[in-house]
Amino acid sequence: MKLFDKVAIVGVGLIGGSIALDIKKKRIANEVIGVSRHRKSLLSAKRLGVIDRGSQNIAIIKDADLVILATPVGTILKSAPLISKLVKPECLVSDVGSTKHLIVSKLDRIFTNYVGSHPLAGSEKRGVLNAEPNIFRGSLCILTPTKKTKPKNLKKLEKFWKMLGARTVFLSTENHDRILSFVSHLPHAVAFSLIESMPKQYLRFSPSSLKDTTRIAASDSELWGDIFLSNRKNMLKTIALLQKNLSRIKHAINKKDKSLLNKILKEAQIKRKILR
Amino acid sequence: MKLFDKVAIVGVGLIGGSIALDIKKKRIANEVIGVSRHRKSLLSAKRLGVIDRGSQNIAIIKDADLVILATPVGTILKSAPLISKLVKPECLVSDVGSTKHLIVSKLDRIFTNYVGSHPLAGSEKRGVLNAEPNIFRGSLCILTPTKKTKPKNLKKLEKFWKMLGARTVFLSTENHDRILSFVSHLPHAVAFSLIESMPKQYLRFSPSSLKDTTRIAASDSELWGDIFLSNRKNMLKTIALLQKNLSRIKHAINKKDKSLLNKILKEAQIKRKILR
DSSP: OOSEEEEEEESOSHHHHHHHHHHHHTTOEEEEEEEOSOHHHHHHHHHTTSOSEEESSGGGGGGOSEEEEOSOHHHHHHHHHHHHHHSOTTOEEEEOOSOOHHHHHHHHHHOSSBOEEEEOOOOSOOSGGGOOTTTTTTOEEEEEOOTTOOHHHHHHHHHHHHHTTOEEEEOOHHHHHHHHIIIIIHHHHHHHHHHHTSOGGGGGGOOHHHHHHHGGGGSOHHHHHHHHHHTHHHHHHHHHHHHHHHHHHHHHHHTTOHHHHHHHHHHHHHHHTTOO | OOSEEEEEEESOSHHHHHHHHHHHHTTOEEEEEEEOSOHHHHHHHHHTTSOSEEESSGGGGGGOSEEEEOSOHHHHHHHHHHHHHHSOTTOEEEEOOSOOHHHHHHHHHHOSSBOEEEEOOOOSOOSGGGOOTTTTTTOEEEEEOOTTOOHHHHHHHHHHHHHTTOEEEEOOHHHHHHHHIIIIIHHHHHHHHHHHTSOGGGGGGOOHHHHHHHGGGGSOHHHHHHHHHHTHHHHHHHHHHHHHHHHHHHHHHHTTOHHHHHHHHHHHHHHHTTOO
């Protein structure tokens, strides 16, 4: 028996589309339904075999057993109340938003069977045309159960992500948002600021170092504006911390303090080598 | 006829080793001589067929027609006076240092036939074991002629880099150092500070965004300390500019000013898409 009969993906973009694709390829559900504001996305999703049927009308989700909200954070927050009126009471609801505290606080209240997810996968690309099978294989998916979470829902959602190839870990929404503000949201803020700092006429000299450090600045700006605002307090802290660390390097350069500079860079180098 | 009879590479690391490898594979010289402080590097270079013969004694370069200094910036500056006493008067001398003003000012004075080079290639890896053929193919090599530069030397060095597959461009040392402080040195400072900002216990949650933005922080810390110090004034300016741009993002987040935040991120996104 399949894990679900009907799964509805709200927001058939890079992540939503990739989830849909995996559900179909791995036969996790009998039917995959797509919802998008954009008719073109639905047509592409249909043509690419990502979804079985789709609609711009959210009412199409009404008989789904699993609904995954894969729109930007702000849209998840805005659309949840209407969606809660459409789904079957027993429908399991999740989302893939990059910040969890605001979303989970709200969705946990309005849905009977909700658990938040955040798969750490994806790229600076967007849209269903960039959806790919197996992008969750070997990746980490953070689930954010609350006091209200029913164990059987958590178990089922965990099973779902594992079938997509992800390792799962449970975090409170507060821990999730703090950790992600460091390992994901700060690097994005930095990449946006770094490319902003470049005089346009110098871009033709760009070495791979600039390309790599700013690759994620090609990400959807609205999506990331949403993420920064929905993780506001953490972002203010992590950006300030980075600025302080840049000031340490600046100070060592200004004082021509070679040994201090080497100490700072060496410690960073050692820490970076932990990452594979 | 080959472009050179004997080429000596001082500093048989990633870049020096890759140059040596290309010279041999493309038969640009009859003999490639390597100099290194480390006996192990010379043995590896010999074993890998990167050099024909090598020595820890710099005197080995005495009959070379082309000497390329491929050590860190500080070592180039320190070793140049001794090297100038060893080379044949007609020997063409170049270097691959990442900053040019200090190096070129000094080396132009002490060598009869000197032209500075900066190939924009390489990676965070180091050592001759990571040397690769064709790393300069399709890359940009900046040459920094001065008033003193003899046209025939510039021409010959340009020909050399083109044989290695690089496109060449001429810049004054001042322009070189200013441009590179933006497109290369600032991204490195940022990568070091970014990884420094990460609490160690969060590293296991690292998504590809953090890995990509900090990849170059695995670079040799001493090499980069040297580069920052030898491009001091430009670095102080570019780091301060980045901090200012981060403050703009912080300000927009703090004020919950979604339209300002989107404007900043959108402009950055558009600029990033110019880079391929």
